[in-house]
Amino acid sequence: MGYAPNPLCSVCHGAGFVNPLTLDGRVDYSKYVICPAPDCLADSKQHYRETGEYLELKGVSSRLQTFSAFKVRQGTEKAVRAFHDLTRGNTDKAFLLCYGGNGCGKTHLCQALTSELDKRGIDAHYYSVPALMRTLRESISTNNTDEWVKSLTLMGGLILDDYGLGRESDWTEGCLEEIIDARWQEKRITVLTTNRDLAELSPRIRSRFSDAEMSVIVHISANDYRPVKREG
């Protein structure tokens, strides 16, 4: 599906792009912008960003895991604030490390953040680390590891959930360290969650998330939400 201009648009006549006006009201023929007319390309693109199809491409599997569906329970307050700040671009710290036990809400907050960033036009992607590591290992045989590493390094937001669940090889751990280091140098939005103790993280990764100028570390002390879900 995707998005498309309106072929009957009276502003761009279906081209989807128009020349913008300069500040003094003249047409600037040297530039093109996405057509802002109602029902045309800008509208269509915004609508598409809110569809399940688009979010799935970004790794968001549950559209129900939004910020508004997240109850600010005791022990989640600091994390909620940190995720909100990143969502709204309300912070100059691009790195966030969130840790806590099973069911405390880490994945929920990551999914909510990813879709909100994408709505803001930041190319963000959610990955479960074990699945991403599998993809990286498989990329060796298809010869596109470099492309993967490059795209993971450059994307606007990289949301990495479930770090430290599986035993990673030195090679995959090294890949992840390389990606995180490059993103840290460029101050790109990078989130990592784990239910491990911070002492168990790779020292190179822990060190970058411990950079107080660049990163926030939050612990969620709330207990498992799964058993209490039904009580609403």
Ligand SMILES: Nc1ncnc2c1ncn2[C@@H]1O[C@H](COP(=O)(O)OP(=O)(O)OP(=O)(O)O)[C@@H](O)[C@H]1O
């Ligand atoms: N504060 C909350 N408000 C509403 N729903 C919540 C809250 N916390 C967790 N949930 C829900 O409970 C379930 C478990 O949460 P989630 O998957 O985010 O936990 P997790 O921290 O990622 O756990 P794990 O470490 O086992 O992966 C999800 O369905 C999530 O939507």
Ligand SMILES: [Mg+2]
């Ligand atoms: Mg989870």
Ligand SMILES: [Zn+2]
């Ligand atoms: Zn148009």
